Amino acid sequence: MMTATTGSLPVELRPPDIGRYRHGSHAIPYAITLAGGRPGPHVVISALMHGNELCGAIAADRLLSAGLRPARGRLSFIFCNIPAFAQFHPDYPAMSRYVDEDMNRVWSPGRLDALPAPGDSGELRRAREIWPLFASADLVLDIHSMLHDTVPMMLAGAAPRALALAQHIGLPGWIVTDQGHAGGSRLIDHPRFTGPEPEGPTALLVECGQHWQRQAADTALTIAARFLEISDIIQRDALTPWLPSTPWAASRLVEVTQTITVLTNQFHFTHEVSGMDIIPTAGTLIALDGDRPVRTPHDHCILIMPARHPVRGHTAVRLGRLVA
Numbered sequence: 001m002m003t004a005t006t007g008s009l010p011v012e013l014r015p016p017d018i019g020r021y022r023h024g025s026h027a028i029p030y031a032i033t034l035a036g037g038r039p040g041p042h043v044v045i046s047a048l049m050h051g052n053e054l055c056g057a058i059a060a061d062r063l064l065s066a067g068l069r070p071a072r073g074r075l076s077f078i079f080c081n082i083p084a085f086a087q088f089h090p091d092y093p094a095m096s097r098y099v100d101e102d103m104n105r106v107w108s109p110g111r112l113d114a115l116p117a118p119g120d121s122g123e124l125r126r127a128r129e130i131w132p133l134f135a136s137a138d139l140v141l142d143i144h145s146m147l148h149d150t151v152p153m154m155l156a157g158a159a160p161r162a163l164a165l166a167q168h169i170g171l172p173g174w175i176v177t178d179q180g181h182a183g184g185s186r187l188i189d190h191p192r193f194t195g196p197e198p199e200g201p202t203a204l205l206v207e208c209g210q211h212w213q214r215q216a217a218d219t220a221l222t223i224a225a226r227f228l229e230i231s232d233i234i235q236r237d238a239l240t241p242w243l244p245s246t247p248w249a250a251s252r253l254v255e256v257t258q259t260i261t262v263l264t265n266q267f268h269f270t271h272e273v274s275g276m277d278i279i280p281t282a283g284t285l286i287a288l289d290g291d292r293p294v295r296t297p298h299d300h301c302i303l304i305m306p307a308r309h310p311v312r313g314h315t316a317v318r319l320g321r322l323v324a
């Protein structure tokens, strides 16, 4: 039984010093908003939703340090889970994903709006603190990284307009559409960003590569620059240093067909999974959840981001198929 292949990867990235953003530019700690001189959309780049995913913080810090300013609209950078990030240590880099609960499962109106109650958490309190920023956002790029060393992945959730934006940005990797997680709502799943309308506030989640690899930070920077280019609030020349120098290979679109949620304390994959494996034949056994076999529901089934330590009530893996 094996669930991951990343145990021996070197930790190439170091946490950036973000202490100078502590007071924020307005009311929210670790949130910086820059205003252009003319009206335009509010564009938000979000980092550290998971405290151990350094690439987004590095990219945001570099863009801020470069003095990037919008010509119109507003540009915000938010460093989300500071207490988790503060616990990052290169000797045990997986341990600082969150403190109390996964911050990217709390973004439903029910949890954001409810009064403090049993089940409250540090992550939920911070989400409530920073929600006003997202509630005024027209475009959001939420930057993450992942356990497995695979090509980048843009998660568009279920919103057609998010898929359209993802395809417009392009990406040297996968675009994934899905219906979210049983374990809770991601930021991109909040009703503000979903819905069938072709126009409206739009949020994407990008997985920039393996958590600890230098390449993940470079990818985060390039994709953030491309996202800002599409948003059209910044002079293109100002973004040139980070934009891709050659055209990207076309991204492949994969649709999640099934989300496997862990039901017992005895879930394990039956063979080694490395992320984005493609299982040729329907009915292939991929995991046991207690005594329950988990099989691929269709041919050419893609295993998307299998969990390293599958936890009851959380997603073990998503299954998908390539869309022509």
Ligand SMILES: [Zn+2]
Pocket: 049, 050, 053, 144, 145
């Ligand atoms: Zn993440």
